[in-house]
Amino acid sequence: MSRLVGWVFVLPALAVYSVFVLRPLAATVRYSLYRWDGVGPSTWVGWDNYRAVLTDPDLYGTIGHALVLVVFFTGGPVALGLSAAAVIRRAPRGRSVRAVLLLPQAVPLAAAGIAWSLLLSSTGAVNRLLDAVGLGGVARAWLGDSSTALAAVGLIGAWALLGLCTTLLLVGAERIDPALYEAARLDGAGPWQEFRGVLLPGVRRELGVCVTVTVIAALASFDVVYVTTQGGPGNATSVPGLEVFSLAFAQREVGLASALAVVLVALVVAVVAPVLRWTR
């Protein structure tokens, strides 16, 4: 009886979840086994689409780019967020600093991408700044140069996600019992030992959330790349999210797009699951 009541409570959420998550997911898996243009008749091709995803360098190359983005999207915000948490905790007026750090989180990623592509353009603020300090020689169209475009996209993502991580880690740091810091200090711990022994274990859960969210943002990135480079120059910044979109809507290869999407989901789960396990 009590189990039945439980199901009744779960049913509305389960219905919504089935229609908007499970159903599209199942449909995507099904499409991935066909060659289909999205409208006309489809042909069963079995695992051929998956074989193409794993053997076509244009397709599996996008996954490599996504992994590079993980370094920027996750590494930058986590490192800077942790140091900000360690520093601001000591500051007496940390609130205004916090608001400034959260600001990027309030800007839609697409808008941030457009603003940054102006800043990074050949005549943008970044190059003028470099010029002013005598580094005009390295000035370039950062998003239009195949050697710097992926890093530039990574930088924009890191900037956008920094606010979220800092806020999360600050909240975590504030929950740490001040007595722990006091005890550490009495034992003669310096700032580094304090960081290693008190702060880091204290914010483990928040760190987990921050890493999970940023890793997913990197692997499934679409908006930043779409508004800044559309995957170019060449294929220097093509990522799976953009490729799925392009395959499905420009090339009308819905089956291949679905297979790449399924591989992307599997990759995200494979990367994120250990993080979640570690921080539980």
Added chain:
Amino acid sequence: MPLPRLRRPGPHAIVAAALVSAIVVGCSAPGGDHPAVTSATAVVEPDCGTGPVVLRARFEAGFPLAKALTDEFTRQHPNVTWDVREEQFAVLAQNAPRLLADNPPDLARLPQVSDLAADGLLRDLDGYAAWFGWDDWPAAQLRQMRVGPGGRPRGEGPLYAMGFSASVTGVFYNKDLAERIGFREPATLAEFDDALARAKDAGITPLAGFNAGAAAGLAFPLQSLMAAYGSPEAIDSWIFQEPGATIDTAAGTEAVRHLQRWLRAGYFDADLNATDYARMVDRFASGRALFMVDGDWESGALDRRLPGRVGFFLVPPLRAGDRRAAMSAPPTFAIPARAAHPDCAAFFLNWAVTDPTARGITVRVGGALPLGPGDADRPPVEPGSVTAATIAAASRVAADGTGMDFIANATGAILAESWSPGLQELAAGERAPEDLLRRVQADYTAQIGG
């Protein structure tokens, strides 16, 4: 009251979830649920009647001609009103199949129509063409909108779309900057090269260009060079997917090498790969470059911004006196197979190219030569304007039969997947000319082969 203990979902819960999703999704193969509508080949007096009609249309944002024509049409036929939605071209292209299948308007601006026609989503316009007499126009005007059975080849078979104007591409030049280097319109490609070099020496950016995103901006100058080295007919046969056609030819490779020489000589700005179309036009229109390879759809705007100070010529041939080719594809408007008012939409398409006021709007707003019978009235244009120059060029291309479709229209994916990355790598010096065309041809074969 003790709280009930939470349980992890067991295997049966996961099976249940899978079952639920399997039931909602169903198990038949996807697609094919929109039966093709057999098109009416014979029509009887297509018009808009006298009762109130609301025509639904999807047009391309940023190109005001279509909207201007609908306004004038309603002025002349007050019983017809319009529900127009304007969208970015990429959005239109990406949504076209679903839009036409699920919620078809009466008239839609579409990308190249092969796949859509093959899927039975478009109305065969041959009946209207016969009724209104479009068949009697110079055949080249509508060739690009004819689609063979199953979607290929293009260029023959039933008519699946119509246009208002034959746009034409060539080289715009800034007359003030041209005077500084003593430039005169070139008779040969070598003379054009010479002008580019002199501009560079004079400290003027010779060519405004764009190559950012997935728009393959360098395809404009490249295709112009390809036509100079080869023939527009060979390029068209490749675009139209005629059996055995290839872009990877000796003439094509020469053209890519020529473009590479321009790139290496620094004739374009260094941030070419980060420059989009709007910025290119802005650079040219604000006098920061001498030349710009572009189409007559910019003529109206350039006449407003730099009145009398812009000239236009078709890309010159290798030998003086040879014919000059140009990309000359009418922006395509199609009537969906399941449109609610196909007759009225067809009546509008015919009105747009035959009514004198409408033809005047096409020249004034679109800056382009209206389609129509060979002996149709030519609306007056301001002498000395760049619109006058582009219309003269369009007439010349029409008379010589040297118009080509655009190489980016060869398949649905060739622009974003092949030309764009390939030309960006060429601009960055990371791809050899022979390799560019070989890769494009391999992608093309894979796309049309399957």
